[in-house]
Amino acid sequence: xxxxxxxxxxxxxxxxxxxxxxxxxxxxxxxxxxxxxxxxxxxxxxxxxxxxxxxxxxxxxxxxxxxxxxxxxxxxxxxxxxxxxxxxxxxxxxxxxxxxxxxxxxxxxxxxxxxxxxxxxxxxxxxxxxxxxxxxxxxxxxxxxxxxxxxxxxxxxxxxxxxxxxxxxxxxxxxxxxxxxxxxxxxxxxxxxxxxxxxxxxxxxxxxxxxxxxxxxxxxxxxxxxxxxxxxxxxxxxxxxxxxxxxxxxxxxxxxxxxxxxxxxxxxxxxxxxxxxxxxxxxxxxxxxxxxxxxxxxxxxxxxxxxxxxxxxxxxxxxxxxxxxxxxxxxxxxxxxxxxxxxxxxxxxxxxxxxxxxxxxxxxxxxxxxxxxxxxxxxxxxxxxxxxxxxxxxxxxxxxxxxxxxx
Numbered sequence: 001x002x003x004x005x006x007x008x009x010x011x012x013x014x015x016x017x018x019x020x021x022x023x024x025x026x027x028x029x030x031x032x033x034x035x036x037x038x039x040x041x042x043x044x045x046x047x048x049x050x051x052x053x054x055x056x057x058x059x060x061x062x063x064x065x066x067x068x069x070x071x072x073x074x075x076x077x078x079x080x081x082x083x084x085x086x087x088x089x090x091x092x093x094x095x096x097x098x099x100x101x102x103x104x105x106x107x108x109x110x111x112x113x114x115x116x117x118x119x120x121x122x123x124x125x126x127x128x129x130x131x132x133x134x135x136x137x138x139x140x141x142x143x144x145x146x147x148x149x150x151x152x153x154x155x156x157x158x159x160x161x162x163x164x165x166x167x168x169x170x171x172x173x174x175x176x177x178x179x180x181x182x183x184x185x186x187x188x189x190x191x192x193x194x195x196x197x198x199x200x201x202x203x204x205x206x207x208x209x210x211x212x213x214x215x216x217x218x219x220x221x222x223x224x225x226x227x228x229x230x231x232x233x234x235x236x237x238x239x240x241x242x243x244x245x246x247x248x249x250x251x252x253x254x255x256x257x258x259x260x261x262x263x264x265x266x267x268x269x270x271x272x273x274x275x276x277x278x279x280x281x282x283x284x285x286x287x288x289x290x291x292x293x294x295x296x297x298x299x300x301x302x303x304x305x306x307x308x309x310x311x312x313x314x315x316x317x318x319x320x321x322x323x324x325x326x327x328x329x330x331x332x333x334x335x336x337x338x339x340x341x342x343x344x345x346x347x348x349x350x351x352x353x354x355x356x357x358x359x360x361x362x363x364x365x366x367x368x369x370x371x372x373x374x375x376x377x378x379x380x381x382x383x384x385x386x387x388x389x390x391x392x393x394x395x396x397x398x399x400x401x402x403x404x405x406x407x
Contacts, residue, residue, distance in 0.1 A: 023081035030088045039110040042075040046117045049124035051082040057119045057141035062092040063194035114401035142308025145333035150174035160184045166377045185393040188378045188386030192315045195293025201283035206245040210299035214307040215253035216261040220329035224306040228264040229326045230349040237353040239275040249287040319360045337373045
């Protein structure tokens, strides 16, 4: 058994090395076809050291950042060939590919970067922290009650842009010697102002259910994924009714740690394919595209795992169910929204998941609770309000940074 496991690991490493080499060559060709980035132009950088598997973390920021470029030149600093390839293909923002420290230093020497934004807690962020005379700002890639959201790593950043009162209180309670009043700014969820995307189906009388589970996690405390425990049974029930349309959007990292988890996800895709073949009017959707937003607004009910997706949906004020993890080791913040949310247990999913969908859809008390919690997490959710707060926060940080000596 150990030999088989080692062989699988060696195969994955070899396959990854081949992908990285191919991506590096692809990036080289794409950059050769573009003019070089102008020197002394960029003032704000988004530092993204990740590979393509975590592109969802920066893609959701594209639209707010593109709007920000109307006021400040913004560039993405990429360290990974796989990440750089994806960024260049997206062509949303200028990209500086600097895989080595010497290249990073050379790029910084020819730019006056005053603010550096970070969308995740990649360990390679630490390599960027060494550069002083810049304001390092954590903007995150989502709001949630995961333990990730109270990481002591917040202290490594000069400032953090957070969603709302819930995030502020969470940090104040969890971190020692961290002044949330001076080191954080509440901005809401600016990405929600830019939710777009074309529907892949024509709306009809069917109830649209978004099922967007997270991945299986890499430790017991973060075992929030529901694909095996809830997902297969839930989707089986929904496609059988003839009254529901399922949008299945699995996390991009689904199955990277657990082959059985990946197999369960593939079974769900098979169920949707078979249901569409049996009834072409069903228009069930397996969504693995880069766009995120239309799914959250098109769904009558969302079924989500403990993840940032809950809070993106919460910002819409529309019905949702949260899958309750079956693992007793999965850490759940009982003080936040999860203390009052509508849970879906594995037993309910296996019993009559369709009935649970219908219940939460019409429950007036549940909808009212959702509205109150939305305000606590995001403040004013009027379209455009969060974007205005984000840009105002950047303005304040810029004014402070611009008055200091050049790097």
